[in-house]
Every structure is written in C-alpha cells, then in structure tokens.
Amino acid sequence: MTGDPDRRPLASRDTGWARWIARRLTAAGIAPNHISMASMVMAACAGVAFWQAGEAEAGARIVLLIAAALFCQLRLLCNLFDGMVAIEGGRQSPDGAFWNEFPDRVADMLILVGAGYGTGEPALGWAAAAFAVLTAYTRELGRACGLPADFRGPMAKPHRMATITAAALISCVEPAWGGHGVILKAALWLIAAGAALTALRRAATLVAALRSRNGRTG
Numbered sequence: 438m439t440g441d442p443d444r445r446p447l448a449s450r451d452t453g454w455a456r457w458i459a460r461r462l463t464a465a466g467i468a469p470n471h472i473s474m475a476s477m478v479m480a481a482c483a484g485v486a487f488w489q490a491g492e493a494e495a496g497a498r499i500v501l502l503i504a505a506a507l508f509c510q511l512r513l514l515c516n517l518f519d520g521m522v523a524i525e526g527g528r529q530s531p532d533g534a535f536w537n538e539f540p541d542r543v544a545d546m547l548i549l550v551g552a553g554y555g556t557g558e559p560a561l562g563w564a565a566a567a568f569a570v571l572t573a574y575t576r577e578l579g580r581a582c583g584l585p586a587d588f589r590g591p592m593a594k595p596h597r598m599a600t601i602t603a604a605a606l607i608s609c610v611e612p613a614w615g616g617h618g619v620i621l622k623a624a625l626w627l628i629a630a631g632a633a634l635t636a637l638r639r640a641a642t643l644v645a646a647l648r649s650r651n652g653r654t655g
Contacts, residue, residue, distance in 0.1 A: 444524075445588050447595075449517060456525075459518055463526030469519040473536040476515035480544030483508035484551025487605070491555030491618060499609045505552075506605040509598050512544050516594075538577065541594065545569040552601060552625055556618040565625045568632035569597055575639040584646050587639045592631030600624050600631075 449455050462472070486505035490498050519537065523529045530536075546566040553562015569592070576587050590596045604624030611620055 444520065445586075445594075447517065450521060455517060455521065459521035459525060462518055462522050463528060467522065468530070469523035469526075469528050470530060470533065470536040472515050472519035472522060473540045476512045476519070477540045477543050477547070479508045479512040479515055480547040483512065484547040487548070487551040487555040487621070489555070490608075491557060495612075502605045502609050506602045509548060509602045509605070512548070513595070513598050516541065538573070542570050542573060545573075545594070545597070548601060549597075549625065549628065552621055556621045556625065558622055558625065561622065561625045561629065565629040565632065568592075568629050568636060569594075571636040572632050572639065575636050575643065579639065579643045579646075582643065582647060584643065587642055589638065589642075590631070590635055592628055592635045597628050597632065600628055 483505045486501045486508060490501035490505065493501055523533055523537075546569075549566040549569060550559070550562040553559045553565065556562075572593065580586050592600075601621075601624055604620045608616075608618070608620045611617060
C-alpha cells in the first residue's frame, strides 16, 4: 500500500484483481483522465436510475434500483483505477490533479440529487450533495494549507456510496411492508447529517493544526 498521505487509503488497491485490471488498462493505453471522466458517466446513469425508480412500479422499480446500485459501484471502480493507472502505471499528466477531484464532486451531485428527485425530496438530495462537496472542500483546503489530506468520516466518499448502494438494494424489498422511498430518504438524511459532521470534524482538525503550527513558528 502506498505511503502517500495525500492518497486515500484503500484496501482494494492492494488486491490481486485490482492490480490485474489496472495493468490491463495501462497496457491498453487508456488514460487515467478518461477513466475519471467515465466516473461521471457512471454517476449520471446511477442518478437517472434513482430518479426514474421513483416513478416506476413493481419489477421496473426493482431493476432501476439494482441498476442504480451497480452504477454507484462502477463509479467507485473508476475512482480506484484512475489513480492506479496514473500512479502505479506511471501515466500521470499535468492536469491530473483536476481530473482526480472535479469528476468526484460532479458524481456526488449526480447520484445524490438523482436519489432526492427519485424520493420526491429534491431539497434533501441537494442538501446531501452540498455537504458531500463540503467534506471534499475542507480536505482540499487543508492540503492547500500544507497539511496532509484528511480522509476521515463518518461520511467520506466510500461511506456515502456504501450507504446509498445499500439503501438502493434494501429498497427493492420495500413493497413487502408497504413502503416506497422510505429507505432512500433515510439514507439521504444519514448522508447529509454524516457529511455535515464530517466537514465540521475536518474543519476543527484543520483549525487546530494551523493554530498549533503557527504557535510553534510564531
């Protein structure tokens, strides 16, 4: 596992299957930036599936929810392999830092806002997306101040995607107890609250670190 403090620690990065796929992508000449762009396409598909699931019934709803869960995970796989191809595969580019971050923020919004519209609560989806972006902003603000990247949760990106994926799959059996969109609404509330807490936690750590550093140098 890499010791780079500015790279999100992921156990999956050290698995044989991930390394094998990353090698194949590198050998095929696929640019990491293109993989990052693909993550936005996966997220858009997930968002549309969530949105359409809100209007669908019975079997069609189940298919759309499963598709949404699948595309959320494909988005994460794109996030995994763009970094592996760039760093382990030696395919870093001058604009790589932009493509490493910008598509992630777009992807968060597409998925969470889509889920919000699908549950009939667009404001909740936008709130979850806004706090998700704020967590990333706080992390990058810390890096801009010369501190290591803070990837802690409780609602960092992997946690958000695990929550919304699980909610999509559980929602498939919701009709058994007469529910419709209740699980996804609960997941969005959990993501919004957890991401807000995460942003505050990272911000408090950042302020404390800056005060400590300035105190030592002052």
